[in-house]
Amino acid sequence: MKDHYYFDNASTSFPKAPGVAEAMAFYLTEVGGNMGRGDYAPAYDAAARALEVRDALCRRFGGPQDRNVLFTPGCTYSLNTVLKGLLRPGDRVAASVMEHNAVLRPLAQLERAGVEVVWLPCDGRGVLDLSRAEELLTPDLRLCVLTHASNVCGALQPVAQVGRLCRKRDILFCVDAAQSAGTVPLHMGELGIDALALPAHKGLLGPQGLGALLLTDALAGALEPLVSGGTGSQSDLTEMPPFLPDRFEAGTLNLPGIYGLGAALDWWEAQDGAALRRREQKLTGHLIARLREMEPDGLRVLGPLDPEEQVGVVSVDFPGLDNAEAAFRLEREFHIQCRCGLHCAPLAHKALGTFPQGTVRFSVGPFTPFEDIDYLQAAVCAVMGV
Ligand SMILES: Cc1ncc(COP(=O)(O)O)c(C=O)c1O
Incomplete structure (x- = not known):
């Protein structure tokens, strides 16, 4: 770890x-x-x-x-x-x-x-x-x-x-x-x-x-x-x-x-901007795919769910578990730093159907390693108990 x-x-x-x-x-x-x-x-x-x-x-x-x-x-x-x-x-x-x-x-x-x-x-x-x-x-x-x-x-x-x-x-x-x-x-x-x-x-x-x-x-x-x-x-x-x-x-x-x-x-x-956007899309696609593996267990993954139609920001709503507690356990037990709550955008949650509980948000950047996403998925599974 x-x-x-x-x-x-x-x-x-x-x-x-x-x-x-x-x-x-x-x-x-x-x-x-x-x-x-x-x-x-x-x-x-x-x-x-x-x-x-x-x-x-x-x-x-x-x-x-x-x-x-x-x-x-x-x-x-x-x-x-x-x-x-x-x-x-x-x-x-x-x-x-x-x-x-x-x-x-x-x-x-x-x-x-x-x-x-x-x-x-x-x-x-x-x-x-x-x-x-x-x-x-x-x-x-x-x-x-x-x-x-x-x-x-x-x-x-x-x-x-x-x-x-x-x-x-x-x-x-x-x-x-x-x-x-x-x-x-x-x-x-x-x-x-x-x-x-x-x-x-x-x-x-x-x-x-x-x-x-x-x-x-x-x-x-x-x-x-x-x-x-x-x-x-x-x-x-x-x-x-x-x-x-x-x-x-x-x-x-x-x-x-x-x-x-x-x-x-x-x-x-000095960078190839198009290559960096492609990398972000690949990372985002990987993040979405890994999180969606828990959909049968009740995890809601929100947004377009298509890396062509979004940036590297993905929110989830945990089933039967307070999202703040899920984020707390991700940090305390797995050293994962993410954000929970309404993310300063309350009306967006009304559109997404996640008001008032909010979501846990994961967002990647140009330096996020691919393997960290697999680690994140294992941690989310552990927090969900699946
Ligand atoms: C969509 C959006 N607009 C505006 C802001 C405000 O940016 P700042 O806090 O850097 O002023 C943020 C920050 O999170 C944002 O996500």
């Missing part, structure tokens, strides 16, 4: 990409200057590196240009920036029932302020019902927000089709790529996305405390800054500067995080 078997990459990836920790230490010990707030070489170096990282994100996710890539403290913050910066009382917004609380809770706040939310239903596998979406996405909507991949069951949503519908009906389109940014190819321009929110610390294998928000000019032009403060630019103005990215980047940025994310993106650029 190893010290630990990490199956919680949907919470945060571990280990990180090679070079991430070193790049963060390099900034802290060798660079040290604050970008836009110092007229000396290390401050310029930090600014140049931040620009390179914006540029790498822009290329990777098909953004309009590097200035349209904002750094934020995380994906939650990116999503709040869009929702609270755009929506006003009387506006209508559509969201799927698979959304994370990073979307559900800002929407609940906005509903109290007079914004109307239209819920897009999903089937029992956690996939958006496209024909209902076609009916519900009416041209009077200001915005549609959709998670690209479910953090509960891994289901990939039809973002291309929804993007086309939004374009036709002149609805702004925001995608939460928290669970897909990394192995799943994503191109804002090709998919008709106006706002793409992502964290550094999940599939991209970067550090916590940093995220990005990629915006089209159309969406950026309609957005009020969520937070205002110093930007190191146009300091004579009492308002935030009108230009990107400064308009939405108040306060000192997370430079150690930006150096870390830069190293992660360099690592990704």
